[in-house]
Amino acid sequence: xxxxxxxxxxxxxxxxxxxxxxxxxxxxxxxxxxxxxxxxxxxxxxxxxxxxxxxxxxxxxxxxxxxxxxxxxxxxxxxxxxxxxxxxxxxxxxxxxxxxxxxxxxxxxxxxxxxxxxxxxxxxxxxxxxxxxxxxxxxxxxxxxxxxxxxxxxxxxxxxxxxxxxxxxxxxxxxxxxxxxxxxxxxxxxxxxxxxxxxxxxxxxxxxxxxxxxxxxxxxxxxxxxxxxxxxxxxxxxxxxxxxxxxxxxxxxxxxxxxxxxxxxxxxxxxxxxxxxxxxxxxxxxxxxxxxxxxxxxxxx
Amino acid sequence: xxxxxxxxxxxxxxxxxxxxxxxxxxxxxxxxxxxxxxxxxxxxxxxxxxxxxxxxxxxxxxxxxxxxxxxxxxxxxxxxxxxxxxxxxxxxxxxxxxxxxxxxxxxxxxxxxxxxxxxxxxxxxxxxxxxxxxxxxxxxxxxxxxxxxxxxxxxxxxxxxxxxxxxxxxxxxxxxxxxxxxxxxxxxxxxxxxxxxxxxxxxxxxxxxxxxxxxxxxxxxxxxxxxxxxxxxxxxxxxxxxxxxxxxxxxxxxxxxxxxxxxxxxxxxxxxxxxxxxxxxxxxxxxxxxxxxxxxxxxxx
DNA sequence: CAATTCGTTCAAATTATTCGAACATGCCGC
DNA sequence: GCGGCATGTTCGAATAATTTGAACGAATTG
Numbered sequence: 001x002x003x004x005x006x007x008x009x010x011x012x013x014x015x016x017x018x019x020x021x022x023x024x025x026x027x028x029x030x031x032x033x034x035x036x037x038x039x040x041x042x043x044x045x046x047x048x049x050x051x052x053x054x055x056x057x058x059x060x061x062x063x064x065x066x067x068x069x070x071x072x073x074x075x076x077x078x079x080x081x082x083x084x085x086x087x088x089x090x091x092x093x094x095x096x097x098x099x100x101x102x103x104x105x106x107x108x109x110x111x112x113x114x115x116x117x118x119x120x121x122x123x124x125x126x127x128x129x130x131x132x133x134x135x136x137x138x139x140x141x142x143x144x145x146x147x148x149x150x151x152x153x154x155x156x157x158x159x160x161x162x163x164x165x166x167x168x169x170x171x172x173x174x175x176x177x178x179x180x181x182x183x184x185x186x187x188x189x190x191x192x193x194x195x196x197x198x199x200x201x202x203x204x205x206x207x208x209x210x211x212x213x214x215x216x217x218x219x220x221x222x223x224x225x226x227x228x229x230x231x232x233x234x235x236x237x238x239x240x241x242x243x244x245x246x247x248x249x250x251x252x253x254x255x256x257x258x259x260x261x262x263x264x265x266x267x268x269x270x271x272x273x274x275x276x277x278x279x280x281x282x283x284x285x286x287x288x289x290x291x292x293x294x295x296x297x298x299x300x301x
Numbered sequence: 302x303x304x305x306x307x308x309x310x311x312x313x314x315x316x317x318x319x320x321x322x323x324x325x326x327x328x329x330x331x332x333x334x335x336x337x338x339x340x341x342x343x344x345x346x347x348x349x350x351x352x353x354x355x356x357x358x359x360x361x362x363x364x365x366x367x368x369x370x371x372x373x374x375x376x377x378x379x380x381x382x383x384x385x386x387x388x389x390x391x392x393x394x395x396x397x398x399x400x401x402x403x404x405x406x407x408x409x410x411x412x413x414x415x416x417x418x419x420x421x422x423x424x425x426x427x428x429x430x431x432x433x434x435x436x437x438x439x440x441x442x443x444x445x446x447x448x449x450x451x452x453x454x455x456x457x458x459x460x461x462x463x464x465x466x467x468x469x470x471x472x473x474x475x476x477x478x479x480x481x482x483x484x485x486x487x488x489x490x491x492x493x494x495x496x497x498x499x500x501x502x503x504x505x506x507x508x509x510x511x512x513x514x515x516x517x518x519x520x521x522x523x524x525x526x527x528x529x530x531x532x533x534x535x536x537x538x539x540x541x542x543x544x545x546x547x548x549x550x551x552x553x554x555x556x557x558x559x560x561x562x563x564x565x566x567x568x569x570x571x572x573x574x575x576x577x578x579x580x581x582x583x584x585x586x587x588x589x590x591x592x593x594x595x596x597x598x599x600x601x602x
Numbered sequence: 603c604a605a606t607t608c609g610t611t612c613a614a615a616t617t618a619t620t621c622g623a624a625c626a627t628g629c630c631g632c
Numbered sequence: 633g634c635g636g637c638a639t640g641t642t643c644g645a646a647t648a649a650t651t652t653g654a655a656c657g658a659a660t661t662g
Contacts, residue, residue, distance in 0.1 A: 001310065003378050006302050020609060030652050035610060037650085045382065047389040055659035056608060062389035069381050076377065077304050080370050081346065088348035088363035321640060331621050336641060338619085356628035357639055606661075611654105618649065625642075632634090 002044035005077055007037050008070035011049070015067050019056060083121055095280040096125040098134045098143035100268065101198060101223050102166065102241050107293050115283065122280045128223060133201025138271055140204060145284050149266045160269040161289060164298025168264040169245035171254040173234040184260040191216050196227050196236035239264055243297045268298065303345035306378055308338050309371035312350070316368050320357060384422040396581040397426040399435045399444035401569065402499060402524050403467065403542050408594050416584065423581045429524065434502025439572055441505060446585050450567045454506055461570040462590060465599025469540035469565045470547075472532055472555040479538060485561040492517050497528050497537035540565055544598045569599065 013023035014034070024031040042049050049063035059067060087093050099108065108126065115124065129137050134148030138158060149166065152158050170185060172178045178185060178193065195218040219236045221227050228244065230236060232253050240248070242263070248254040270288050272281060287293070314324035315335070325332040343350050350364035360368060388394050400409065409427065416425065430438050435449030439459065450467065453459050471486060473479045479486060479494065496519040520537045522528050529545065531537055533554050541549070543564070549555040571589050573582060588594070 001307050003306060003382055005304060005306060009302065019607085021607075031609070032611080032653080033651050039610095040650095045385060045389075047385055050609095052609075060389070061394070062385050065388045065394045066381065066385045069384065073374065073377055073381060076374055080367065080374060081304050083370065084346060084348055084363050084367045087366045088346075088361070093366050320638085322638075330619095332640070333622080333642080334620050340641095341619095351640095353640075604662095606659105608659075609657095611656080613654100614652085616649100616651070618647100620647070621645085623643090625640105627639080627641100628637105629639095630635105630637080632636105 002041070003070075003073075004041070005074060007041045008066070008074055010034050010037050011063070011067045012071055012074065014057075015059070079121075086121060090277075090279040091120050091122045092144070092278040092280045094123045094125065095145075095278070095284070096127060096137075096143045097284060098127050098129045098137045098146040098148070100134050100146075100148050101128040101130045101201075102149065103147060103268070103294070103297060104243060107295075107297065111284075111287050111293065114287065115280075118283075120280070124280075129201045130198050130223070131200040131202065133203075135271070136202040136204050138273065141273075144276065144278075144281055145270070145272045145288075147268060147270055147288065149268045152269065152271055157274055158271050159274045160271040161285070163268045163270050163288070164294060165265050165267050166297065167242040167299055168239035168266070169242050169249070169256045170237070170239045170259050170263070171231055171245050171248065171256055172237045173231065174252060174255050176234075176237065176255065178237065178257055179255040181257065184258040186260045190237065193217075194219055194236035196221060196230045196238045198223060198227050241297070265299075303342070304371075304374075305342070306375060308342045309367070309375055311335050311338050312364070312368045313372055313375065315358075316360070380422070387422055391578075391580040392421050392423050393445070393579040393581045394422075395424045395426065396446075396579070396585070397428060397438075397444045398585060399428050399430045399438045399447040399449070401435050401447075401449050402429040402431045402502075403450065404448060404569070404595070404598060405544060408596075408598065412585075412588050412594065415588065416581075419584075421581070425581075430502045431499050431524070432501040432503065433506045434504075436572070437503040437506045439574065442574075445577065445579075445582055446571070446573045446589075448569060448571055448589065450569045453570065453572055458575055459572050460575040461572040462586070464569045464571050464589070465595060466566050466568050467598065468543040468600055469567070470543050470550070470557045471538070471540045471560050471564070472546050472549065472557055473538045474532065474535040475553060475556050477535075477538065477556065479558055480556040482558065485559040487561045491538065494518075495520055495537035497522060497531045497539045499524060499528050542598070566600075 010023065010027065013026050014020055017023045017026055020031050020034050024034050027034070038049060047062050048060050049066060050057040051060050083093060097108075099105070105126075112124065112126075115122075127137065127143060129143070129146070129148070131149070132153075134143070134146040135153045135158075137143035138146045138148070139153060147163065152160050170190075172193075178190065181189065193216075195216050197218050197220050199220050199222055219230060221230055224241075224244070227238065228240065228248070231238060231240070232248070239259075240254075245254065245256055249256045270285060272285065311324065311328070314327050315321055318324045318327055321332050321335050325335050328335070339350060348363050349361050350367060351358040352361050384394070398409075400406070406427075413425065413427075416423075428438065428444060430444070430447070430449070432450070433454075435444070435447040436454050436459075438444035439447045439449070440454060448464065453461050471491075473494075479491065482490065494517075496517050498519050498521050500521050500523055520531060522531055525542075525545070528539065529541065529549070532539060532541070533549070540560075541555075546555065546557055550557045571586060573586065
C-alpha cells in the first residue's frame, strides 16, 4: 500500500500551511513525525516528493501532482465516509421516484427542496413513466416509489395509497370540426379523427390503452410535451389532463370539448414495494401523501 | 482518519474471496488481523459493516456501500500512484500542443493513438491557434509545443525546426468575376472584393496580417471551417491552404485562381521553449518531425 | 552577525498491528 | 442426530510501526 490517505493529508497540510513545522502544529504531531511519513511514502513510491536542496522543502513536480490529485482522493474518501454513515442510519444511498408523465413536475420542486434541506446525500433519481410503465418500473426495481394511474398490477407485493383523481379534457385544435359539435362527444364521433397518444413505457407488463379506440388512426409520441405540441400543431386530437388543458384552452391554443357521460377520470396512487423500508422511502411517502402537494392537479379522491 | 485504503483493500478481498479466512490467505495475514482492521474501521465509523449473526460474516448494506464505492477509491489511488511515478520519471502531467488552424487535424490522429498506446497518463490538450496566436500561446506558456507558420518571434527562448512549406490557392466562388480574369491575379485586382480572413488569436504579440490588404473590405471569422463556409456561400474571397482548396475546387464548390508571381507560400515550424524538457515534449517533437506526418499538406521545405 | 526558523536525524518511548492458540458457532455429510 | 469441518472472534504475547523530544546543521531575517 504505497499511498495512504494519512500521508496525503500530510501533504495537503504542508502545502496549505507552507512548512512542515506549521503543518505539524495543525495536525498535532511532532515535525519529525511528518518527516517520517513523507520519507516513508517517498521510499514506497521510489519518488522524491520534496526538493530539499534549499532551506525549506519545496514540492517537486511529482510531489505537486500527488498533492493536487491526492486532494481529490481525500475528498472522495470524506464523501464515502459520510455516505456509509448515512446508509447505516437507514437512508438509502440511491432513491428512484417514478412520476406518471401525465402529471406536472412542478409539485416535486418544493418537495425536493425540503428533502435536500435535510442534508442527506441520498441520491435522488426522478424518472417519468407512462401508463403501465410506472408499475413496471416499480416491480422491476427501477423505481422505489411511483405515482401512477389506474389499478396496480395483480400479484400484490405492492402497497398503494390513493392520491386523487385526475380529470381529462378532450381537446382539439381551434376551428376543428369536433369543436363545432355543439353537444358532448361520443367515442363513435371521435373515431374518424387521428388520436395523439403517448407510448406506454412498460417493458414487461401488458400494455394499456387509454383514451383511444382500437381502430382509431393514431400518432404515437413519447411524452406529454410532445403530445401537447402535436395537438397544438393540429396533428391530431386527444384527452389532456385538466391542469394542462385549462391553460391551453384559456390561451386559445386548443379547444376543449364536452364528453358524453362526463369527462374521463382516473385515480392515481402512490405505490411502493411492500417489505421495503428506508428513511427516504418513508419520507417521500409521507411528503407526497400530504394534502395540497398536487393541489390543482387532482380532484378530491 | 476513519477510512484507510488498507482497510478498503481488506473489504475488497473479503468480498472477492468470500470469507475472512480466504481473504487473509490472499493478503498473507492472519485472519485475526483482518478482524482487527475491520473492527477498527467499524469503531471509527461507528457503523457495523458485517452482519455476524450467522455462521459466516455477511456485508450489511452500509458495508456493501463502503465496499463498492471503496473500490473506486482504491482504483483512483492506484491511478494516482502510477501517475506520480510517471511524472517523476519525466513525463509531464499535462501537455498542450497548439496547431495552426490552417492545418488539418487529421494527421494528429495516428500520432495521438500512438501516444496513448504508450500507456502514459499525461493529459493532452490540443488547441487551435491562428497566425501569431500559436507563437503567443508558446511564449505565454499556454502551449508547450506548437506547429506555427511564419517567423518565430524575436527575443529567442524558442527552439524551432522547419516542417515544410504550405502553399495557398486563391479561391473565389464559381462564376465570380475574378474567376474569368484569364490571367494571374494581382493584389490591385483583388482589392475591390471582400476578403474572408481568420482572426488572429494572439493576445499579447503584435497581430499579423496574411493574405489581405489593409484597405480591402473584409469579413473576419474565427477558424478555417468558418472561412471555407463563408467563401463557399459567396460572402467573400481569399486564399486557402492547398490541401483544402484542392478538394473544394475538384468538387466544384470553389474556383482556384492563379496568383501573379506564383501562389503564396509560408514556411511552418515546430517550436518549443528552449530550456524545457520532458518526455512527452521529446516524444511529440520526434513524432511530428517524422517525414510523412503532414504528407499532402506541406511541400518539401 | 545573532536570532530565528527550518527540516532532519537518532535513540527511546509509545502505540498499533500481527500472530497463534483457544474458543464458540453454524453447516454439511453420513 | 452427530461428528467433522470451516468460520470468525477473542486474548495475551510478540513484533512492527509510529511518535516523540532533543540535538544538529543549514538557510533566512533583521
